[in-house]
Amino acid sequence: MKIRYKNLDNVTNKQSIMQVYKWMKKKKKMSRSYYIQHHSAIDKHFLRQNNSKTTITWIGHSTFLIQMGKTNIITDPVYANSMGIRKRLTKPGIPFAELPPIDIVLISHAHYDHLNFPTIKRIGQNAQYLLPIGLKALFERKQYHHSTELAWWDSKRLNGIEFTFVPAQHWTRRTLFDTNTSHWGGWIIKNGASGETVYFAGDSGYFKGFELIGKRFSIDYALLPIGAYEPVSIMKIAHMSPEEAVKSFIDLKAASFIPMHYGTFKLADDTPEEALLRLKAEWKRQKLDEAELKILLLGETLIL
Template sequence: MTEQTERPLAEPRPLGEIRSWPRSFADRLTAPLPGVRALARLAREGRLRPSAASLHELALLPLEPGPLPAVDAGSLALTWAGHASWVLRIGGLTVLTDPVWSRRILGTPPRVTPVGVRWEDLPHVDAVVISHNHYDHLDLPTLRRLPRDTHLLLPAGLARWARRRRFAHVTELDWWEAVELPGPRGPVRFDFVPAHHWSKRTLTDTCRSLWGGWVITAPGGPRVYFAGDTGYGFWFERIGEAYADIDVALLPIGAYDPRWMLGPVHTDPEEAVRACTDLGARVMAPMHWSTFLLSAEPPLEPLRRVRAAWEAAGRPRKDLWDLPVGASRVLTGV
């Protein structure tokens, strides 16, 4: 693995920059990808989805869709649409993270909770950040609902994909790089940071584009970290060292069972709490659960475990924003 330890650039890169990249980012992997033997073991064990006995928990998944809160340019509002999709109002901008408003995505059963925010209720979307190209994070039917002049902020290697679909304002970044978008109180900064994951969208493009998370900072604060999809590892501590005073960390807690298969690329609830500590973030908002059944844990288990892990870590209960799908929180006076 090529280990990158440089800090974010002092100056943001130009928006819409045309760039060249290596043919593969496989040297950024922090664990080998599963091979034929691992896939055969998974098929033998039959642990691809929750057991039938646990599916009664689907009726108990938290869902509280409501109106988007009114906020000013100095506040931060977070609304969980489900999975890794958030509506962020920060620095006077509206930002979507990994937006998936589709009921079905390729290779996955249909969503088990509806989207928490109706598309028609969204304000004008200023930007979209994408963590990587897996279908449950990069959903073309959803992106096609956006105006083609929406800013798309992408991992390295994905700009050509977006431009071919006629998006006009596309910027791709390497780890530790940043761009800025103008806001009513000054520029909002978007930094692309490492993650313990991988990329693949077709049979021939494994690791041809990068993967990562985003640190989004409004002028004078607040600061939000969106992890995207990631396993646990050393990058969290490095990100925390590079970006002081993270107010809220949006961290994945689901799709982790079986651990021998998914551990390197998906944090479990206890690891997510540990990652929040490594980051130095004050608030943790769990995500990547209760939307698609991607693995074998019971539907409500991630919520039970993250609450227990948060309490065991001695963190204040008010700083765990374990939101129902569709719910919002507002942070003021940062």
Template sequence: MTQQSEPTTTSPTPSRSTGRPAASVTLAPPSAYAPPPAAPRPLGERRVWPRSFHDRLTAPLPGLKAFARFAREGAVRPDKAGLADIPLLPYEPGPLPEVDARTVAVTWAGHASWVVRIGGLTVLTDPVWSRRILGTPARMTPVGVAWEALPPVDAVVISHNHYDHLDAPTLRRLPRDIPVFVPAGLGRWFHRRHFTCVTELDWWEAAELSGVRIDFVPAHHWSKRTLTDTCRSLWGGWVFTAPDGQRVYFAGDTGYGHWFSRIGSRYPGIDLALLPIGAYDPRWWLRDVHCDPEEAVQAAQDLGARRMAPMHWGTFILSAEPVLEPLTRVRAAWEKAGLPREDLWDLPVGGSRVLR
């Protein structure tokens, strides 16, 4: 396993009461912790990993007191007024744009599922085409891209093993020889399902496919799929870099914290950041693992990203905020930050944008 030698520089931490960043502590200059990206590792490499990745957590997992408080006052779904806007959720499926090897295009299929077309490749992120996932009501919005309308898929990336990001019924639709890129420790799940080209990566490691570099980067999150596998596999986001240098960052699922500035330092010139903005209420319960809209806008700035596309909202009911609130709050936060409106790609489910 690769040793993580990043310095433990203090960064702003969210307040326990508000979930917003508390008084900040100045980070060390980016050059102090921005070594050059690692050389790509071989595709499909079989590796040995530690039994647990608990040491990668950036906040403790909830204990008995937190669960007791949640049982007393927590809410897992919006109230009736918060659900009333479900018919207003933006859903505009359309044909995928035509692209060439020099064009980057993204299409939001819903939640954290994107069709990313970069460097001549078509990559699916956290593909969930199922109508329902374990423990949640059915989708509020249909999938934005019909499975039959997808171009040939060249690769799949998975951010972590939670059911709303790793969907077995969807993955069964894929050919077993498709290249799959997954966090360290998650390869065995795919090998058991007979996938033959599974590349497991640790944080800050990379692989390359047809000239497109695919880097695995840290996130403020955790992993669990069964009662006995808490943090047995890693979690993180992905950076795609085309041969011409165009760069897209897919955050997966993450809270706000210091990793964003470090990712931006190591991978400068991010053209587009796909960032989560939903599943944040109650804040005291979810702040360590899910960004709220204001934190997502701050994350985009920490990354140095030129554009941001919100995700992880408007698809599944995972928490208690009103269903349209993430969109209205991210638009307000973007405007308050003084950022160009055209650089916020607040797509409807099924919507596409092209970066030329």
């Protein structure tokens, strides 16, 4: 019998067929008047040559290039032009051909907008793949043998960097028959030499796990999702609103917040413009330091 993984609080994202049907029937059309812009001064040469500075570059959706300790890390790499019938709204921040060689790939969960095998194929079999428990067999079948699966709170040290798989509140499915047969979560990425720590949250609803993660790790940069939250009746368990993302940042006690998971694919009724406006409004309402909110353009690199 297959293992079916659960959330910390055993909450589930089960929706009736009728609920989903009614939503799809009334689904809002997205305004095309606002797009996330590309950074005007992308230094691709720097990214290919960099072997000393820690950097975070937003490629789009949940895909980041993180350079740390002479190691090139990519999170949830998706260079697909569409997600099913949903066309990509913006081009990736860095063209695939201009990426530096990727050493380590982090996967948060198996949903198609986070695990895209055509992109994995382009990265190749020589990279190390760090996976949620339950996914290794799929990678092995596809001949990616340099893969390690981790359960929540498990760690793996590679190239002097400690990677810890941490909880998220979500679910997963790739076929009609594999619902929740692999886990979901985020990744703590800690530089063993400098102690710099980046938290990549993956996909998550708001839950008590953020406070637990914040108690275990001193986080410098939290990469948190702010999109795909409407309608709330359908999305709340698995996706945070911008206000909940700010609350999670406070729970984490992180030093800086980088928003993600918005503006690349239309996955729900909310828009990227609305997500950013609500994020900024909540940031101001909570009287947080403006310098701690790092809203990146596509292809923009933050040097730590």
